[in-house]
Amino acid sequence: MSDIGKVRLRIPSSIKAGDVVQVRALVIHPMERIERDxxxxxxxxxxxxxxxxxxxxxxxxxxxxxxxxxxxxxxxFSFTFKATDPGQxxxxxxxxxxxxxxxxxxxxxx
Amino acid sequence: MSxxxxxxxxxxxxxxxxxxxGAAAGALTLGAPVRARAQTLGQNESVEDAMKRLFGxxxxxxxxxxxxxxxxxxxxxxxxxxxSVSVDSPMTPASYVKHIYVVADKxxxxxxxxxxxxPEAGRAFMGANIRLGETGDVRAIVxxxxxxxxxxxxxxxxxxxxxxx
Numbered sequence: 001m002s003d004i005g006k007v008r009l010r011i012p013s014s015i016k017a018g019d020v021v022q023v024r025a026l027v028i029h030p031m032e033r034i035e036r037d038x039x040x041x042x043x044x045x046x047x048x049x050x051x052x053x054x055x056x057x058x059x060x061x062x063x064x065x066x067x068x069x070x071x072x073x074x075x076x077f078s079f080t081f082k083a084t085d086p087g088q089x090x091x092x093x094x095x096x097x098x099x100x101x102x103x104x105x106x107x108x109x110x
Numbered sequence: 111m112s113x114x115x116x117x118x119x120x121x122x123x124x125x126x127x128x129x130x131x132g133a134a135a136g137a138l139t140l141g142a143p144v145r146a147r148a149q150t151l152g153q154n155e156s157v158e159d160a161m162k163r164l165f166g167x168x169x170x171x172x173x174x175x176x177x178x179x180x181x182x183x184x185x186x187x188x189x190x191x192x193x194s195v196s197v198d199s200p201m202t203p204a205s206y207v208k209h210i211y212v213v214a215d216k217x218x219x220x221x222x223x224x225x226x227x228x229p230e231a232g233r234a235f236m237g238a239n240i241r242l243g244e245t246g247d248v249r250a251i252v253x254x255x256x257x258x259x260x261x262x263x264x265x266x267x268x269x270x271x272x273x274x275x
Contacts, residue, residue: 021232062231064226066223066224070241078235079225
């Protein structure tokens with residue numbers, strides 16, 4: 001699982017100023033589910049899953065996802081943002097073990 | 111003479127012990143909130159409890175006119191179910207969609223995600239891959255900037271559950 005934390009962002013190839021752009025962000029992450037012992041009791045431990053996704057564009061937070069273990073393994077998240085100026089789009093993923101993974105994309109107008 | 115030597119040593123030991131205990135307690139209290147914070151949104155609970163916890167007793171209106179919930183009718187694999195929610199909203203600073211909640215009624219952890227949006231998003235939209243434990247309703251609840259709550263729900267048939275455990 002050396003791929004944990006690999007982030008891929010998919011943005012449209014041509015963006016015009018003022019467009020509302022839809023982005024897909026994919027991250028490789030196990031998103032561990034709750035395990036139970038033979039008696040069906042939940043095993044208490046710190047499960048490793050992503051609990052926060054933060055999307056920033058030009059330094060401003062556009063969207064935040066608070067997620068739980070009900071989100072699939074290797075999840076993708078899509079969102080939109082309004083492309084007003086060329087600049088950086090950054091997506092950060094935080095997990096419960098303190099891991100922080102991020103992907104960035106430069107937004108330019110064609 | 112020996113007495114005068116022993117006493118300070120005892121005092122020092124006692125002080126050290128107290129320090130150690132304090133440090134241990136500090137570590138414990140530091141550890142606890144981290145776990146608590148990680149568990150606040152998603153808990154093992156029934157969907158009724160989850161709704162009560164998230165929204166209190168606030169009335170939730172039917173939002174079929176404004177919300178579009180995109181889900182497969184039949185999910186063959188409950189481990190990966192694509193869901194997307196889009197809401198009719200001007201997304202101006204005066205009126206925008208503040209939160210989108212996705213709740214899966216039959217999951218052991220019903221609250222799947224809470225999305226917080228800013229007006230800069232341009233459109234009230236979210237999409238994600240979620241897990242579904244078994245056949246049941248999936249709802250999208252939208253909280254607008256003025257506090258009104260809207261909800262739509264749809265049943266999804268799940269062939270193979272994806273929550274395990």
